Amino acid sequence: MEPTATTPAIFDREEFDRLAAEWRYIITDMICRAGSGHLGGALSLVEVVMTLYWRIMRTDPANPRWDERDRLVLSKGHGAPVLYVALASRGFFPPAWLGTLNADGTRLPSHADARYVPGIDMTTGSLGQGLSCACGAAYAARLDGKQHRVFCIIGDGESNEGQIWEAALFAGHHKLDNLIAITDYNKLQIDGFTSDLLSLEPLLDKWRAFGWEVFEMDGHDWDAIYDTLQAALAVRGKPTMVIAHTIKAKGCCVVENKAESHNIKVPDQATYDRFMNALETKAVLPY
């Protein structure tokens, strides 16, 4: 039988909205339960990651290393909780694992880890390296005449790293059109707004100047995300960068669009309640 090559899902806006709210509830609970964690940059990616795993990428949860699968490198490895929820939702591992984020002996560490987590394609966590890894994976695929695509999500703060721009040069020079990168442009990094710390603007022009096709989109709008990623997949002869305008910690109103959401500390029940009550929709936890 053919593996479940093509993803899925018939798009149902209400169902996706409901799922996105559920993911935000689970992600926030996972992090709060762990006592601390990178909330903001996980919540900003919910719609993008859900669209990738449920509408765009070819994967096979029963065979996570399926050779023809599309790859995803979460270069901003601290966004791992949203990836874990996505992978659990697709059946790569039991949803009960989600309750173990960062716990002693867990298989779900704070940063994306291909060694322990079925469905993670690259171990990341030291910023700037994942895009280069994705370049290597895309280059190898082209050498071997393989048809799969390599997606890579980088952060805007991460784009301060010089290695991002080494990779940008490389992918542009080699015209890696099987590489689609996405910038989670939530405009915030640990110490404040990117525009105050180290401005990335004009960001689209920068990527264009490095030889990439560039799109931008509302990273929380289902139609915009899907249509833009489809357009990115159609690009030939150069790599593609999709600038996703997002809101850090979207949906958790007490820290939404605040730098402090980058790595929240949850020392006690009152803080836990504060974060969980800040979410619009409650959900049943799968653990």
Added chain:
Amino acid sequence: MTKDFHDMEMRFVYGETLHELIEQNPNVMCLEADLSKASGTNPTLPSRHPANFLNVGVAEANMISIAAGLASEGKVPFCASFTCFASRRVYDQITISVAYANMNVKIVGTSPGVTAGPNGGTHMCFQDLAIMRAMPNMHVYSPCDALELRSVLRYMASTRQPTYMQLVRHQVAKIFDAEYAFNPDRAVLLREGRDVTLVSTGYMTQFALPLADELRQAGVSVELLHYPSVKPFDAAALVASAQKTRAVVTVENQSILGGLGGAVCEILSEQCPTRVVRLGVPNEFGEVASEQYLFDKHGFGPAHIAAACRRLAAEKG
């Protein structure tokens, strides 16, 4: 007639051996960061195997992480640069993209230690054995001659093991013949002796071997252990020799902090406390200078090795 690799510069042995490895396994790749001529892979590799040769430009960090991505897809990338750039400049990329992620990437540091001579202090790396040895998952090799280099490279291509290897670029003296087979778990007993154990690796072994013979003529019986692998480290061979001689001299083309001498002291202090003298570069940077000048300045040339062996033998009485 077979080529005599001992008559070649080591860098060309590297290029030639990579060529053979690619012929045997098309997944083997040669990565360079604008130093391909210095590494001896250009023009051999780009002309014979253009698809297996990838020059990323002056971007060593990118090279290492690209190699990790290639390895994740089943490629076997060999990444070369000067030791200073192949180790300390990209230490985090090697740590995370390669060793922590456990990717099958081979890193080749060329012109180790004093052999970087004309490039001077900025390019002279005395720490690579130490910092690479301190990294979990990483194997660390330093072959001493052309045939050992070939055997090490064949071994590297045949295993799924993150590895760092030092490559002296110029021609070195012959130590081994064609029957030699590298085993990372085994030190090589080059000379048996009873008075002093001399432990060497890589570039220094070609100096240590004739010295051991000279000292024997002069009445000092030197047991010479060559370590092509600094990690894993054959502790049993060291301990057995130290139990016999009760005196150990180490010599390396490196800082004496944390490399071969460090490994020897760690093992002996726990398993067989023994008098040890470490020869190499003390806690100092390099400088533009000849090899002889640096040997004399830091005290680890042939004369210093001989003197240390004599001294330890005499101490025992």
